[in-house]
Amino acid sequence: MDLSILLILVQDGVINGAIYALLALSLVLVFTVTRVIFIPQGEFVSFGALTLAFLERGQAPGTLWLLVGLGVAAAIFELMGARRQLTPRLVARILAVDMALPIAISALTLWLAPQKLGVVVQVLLALAIITPIGAYLYRVAYQPLAGASVLVLLIASIGVHLALTGLGLVFFGAEGSRTDGFSSAMFDMGQLMVSGQSLWIVGITLGLVGALAAFFELTLLGKALRATAVNRLGARLVGIAPALSGAIAFTLAAFLGALSGVLVSPITTIYYDTGFIVGLKGFVAAIIAGLASYPLAGAAAIVVGIIEALSSYWASAFKEVIVFLVIIPVLLWRSWRAPVIEEEE
């Protein structure tokens, strides 16, 4: 292997790693705020990519059903939960956020999709369809379990993953899709050809990491999320609603997942179940970071991407094996540092 092949592999690794980094960041975000180990994160990648693929073909994606269906379910949960203190204003707000919004997005999509208005509009539509699903999903599946142990929440995540994967098959069928991408430009950088798409991916990831850092450090909402992460009860006592924090974390997770899907779909074919394995690689990075540190998760994701790229060159059949077993030495190391006795909740 010469330098040029190595460079190409590393470039591949960094691009995939950037995607894993986005996922790892949202996994850390969701876990720290809600204690949910968000296995279904990867489904948003598939949903984002395939929704975009359908829009490119001028078709209405099946995820609209999910958007409206979950919105209605969330409205019902919300109304039932607050049935003793319903005011006209509250009812109006619930109906607006959980029913009017998804219906409006759906109507807009049905109107715009056949017109094929170009990649920017399509990408924005895809993100608009997938992002609110995160909040509704939290309301319907997780909020009723907010007080449960990490283990119960994890099992619930598995349930959500099963349901969403099955729905993905219903919505998109078993065939994979690839999208056109933002840019077909190619740049010649010495020995390396760099595609415009890969610059987009790395650029957007860096931008988002910066934006997230600013959000958590500088805004009141970001600080509220961090407070919830540290101590739910304490946050509640000072007036931060854990349910709101949870909904925001899940909305961000859905957005980051869909964005990853939109970014990655021009460079690899996405099937309805591709997202799961992509999401698990984000998990490998998040676990390396102890599900706690954003910068560590981001860095670990890049390393995971590079390891994957290198092993796909040397031992392509064992690519996945190598990537997933990377966590073993990490777990071993964490295990050694773990306190002797640890009591769960």
Next chain:
Amino acid sequence: MSARLLQVAALALCLAVPLVPGLPSFWITLLNYIGLYAMVTLGLVVLTGVGGMTSFGQAMFVGFGAYTTAIATTRYGLSPWLTLPLAMLTTGFCAWIIGVVTLRLSGHYLPLGTIAWNVALFFIFGNLDFFARYDGISGIPPLTIGSIVFSDGASMYYLIWLTLAVMIIATQNLLASRVGRAIRALRGGVIAAEAFGVDTARAKMLAFIYAALLAAVSGWLYAHLQRAVNPTPFNLSASIEYLLMAVVGGAGSVWGAILGAGLVTVVRDQLQDILPRLLGAQGNFETIAFGIILVAILQTAREGLWPHIAQLASWVKPAGRSHAAAGALAPCGRPEPQAAAPLLEVVGLRKVFGGLVAVNDVSFAVDRGEIVGLIGPNGAGKSTTFDLITGISPPTAGEIRFGGEAIAGERSRAVARRGIARTFQHVRLVPSMSVIENVALGAHLRGRAGALAGITRLDQAEERRIFAEAARQLGRVGLGEMADRPATSLALGQQRIVEIARALCLDPVLLLLDEPAAGLRHREKAELAELLRRLKGEGLSILLVEHDMDFVMGLTDRLVVMEFGTKLAEGDPATVRANPAVIDAYLGGVT
């Protein structure tokens, strides 16, 4: 009707199923699979429902069992009966390796770790020639006993359900045994269990390996039922499905495992028929229903369906247990503390949490047959001092000597072995166990029976002695009537007394009581004081934290007063009561 009788009736009913004339062979096949799945789910009952851990790698362990026998019988011509121990050995070893890496970490790393292992292993099975890649291995010989060949569904049915019956009995025995109590203590009682000498890391490993072994046997049977193996039935989705079965049925009881395996298998079979027709496409659409069911069960019936069914059958009497005397339990084997030195000596003890000095160079001693009170306002560092003495957390500096030997920094298990028993300010009883089982946990170090003895009930003589001892200590603290009630059904004050009985079960030399009288009524307090005086009369030394001054003043020989982590005063109750600094601390300077 007794529970035991009901179990026998259920078993008989199961064995009669294939004899039903005209039963479609398809139903036998389905029942065979239910039996195989139930074995794996049974393992999850021990691991998840009882032990509070979970694994998404059970299908992988089934795969270890199946592939071991597939390779050993087809390539090396080994008899299937020889490959059974081989399969269990391989799987047990792999589980041990995985356990070493992940079990010490907090709860969610085990499921995440097993997800990674299971995904990786699927690709290893599918890509290595040794495992015949994705094609799998066929031509596995059927099981035979003499001239009987288990080649069809009906004959395998007996083998599978008999194996399952054996596993159910073994699991129930295990959970009722000394080791089983240690596993049950993992949920919500780790610190207390360690304080009574239970090696909780070992209990975790044991539950994990036990679950893996049940899965391995299921895989071994599966290979000889199918006569072929390929990687697909051992992938992550299969592992997820096993967990689904446990959650749906109810991971808290062995019957929940069987109910869950049955329900999920039948529902999946039906959905695989209906959904593709409904949706007009082929695919595993049943996962949608499974996912929604899983979340709905967690939201509405977290203990699964079995407890609700069991409630309908409340006319079944639980198998009663008598705790009659059964010979004395051997005392905890340990070197007696040296006679010369004071029993407990604390010198310059210090504990710092970040910037907070919780215990600041505190020194005191407890002599043999003495009751010493540790008093002080809230936040004075009394409970932290207890935690340091009993090894729950290590001191930052200072010495703790017990009978002249330095014990500072020893783990709480080791401290318990020396004969130091304690109770907790925040009651730490295992909620899922009865009062007497909780008390029996205190005698953990005085028993020796391991998992095998528990499974085979060879531990019964020792178990009877342990329970007789537990009953004796319960009687001593005046709660003999409560023995078989669930621990959490008692009033909080009584739960504290149960903790004292548990501590006495250790056969301690030194007893540390953290606010034993809190929540007791006046008469109960008097009885408790009487009990403690009696214990003192028997030569036991007692160190206690208490806020009730009347209780402390009348009972203790000496008092140590702490404030803000520092020792304020020490002496007999009358002297301490007259000490101006103490009055100042308690009354906030109002004199």
